[in-house]
Amino acid sequence: MDRHVVALVLLCAGTAALLLAAAGLVVLPGPYLRLHALSPAATLGAPLVALALAVDTGPGRAAAKLLVIGLLLAAGGTVTTMAVARATVRAGRETRR
């Protein structure tokens, strides 16, 4: 029972982080500020949701798989955020020239 409560708290935190990131992507002005919305979703929101699912599943192979997916989302999101930032910087340099 306690495990379920912990899972629900983690789920609420992760969902809130993802929703905030999505809102930030629309609300924040300018391409550089919008990039800031990408990293919290990948490094905080998605792993928190994966952790919540793993806690709810309980110890075992399924939980390990969920945690691996969370780690993959965090790593992949970080790498792609840096790649998009580099493309944005390069595009800004091209237009300034």
Place this chain on the structure above:
Amino acid sequence: MNAWLLAAAVLAVGGLGPCLLRGLRGEPQERLAGLNLAATVASTVLLLLAQGFSRTSYTDLALDLAVLAPAGTLVFTRFLAGKEH
């Protein structure tokens, strides 16, 4: 409807909607940012749906998306960056 399905529904509307909005207009780099966030949110929604429907094999979809979406985004950035000169 349990908490997982509710969270999946909320994320599908409140998370994917803004990503689509950002992905449909603006500079190509900003669209790519929208696509990037949409991939993260979509794989989270798939994870939640798998738990909500108690079909653990469905998590493979989220795993595939988590592996393939960054590769696709990297290819897109490669195309956008063009040649260094």
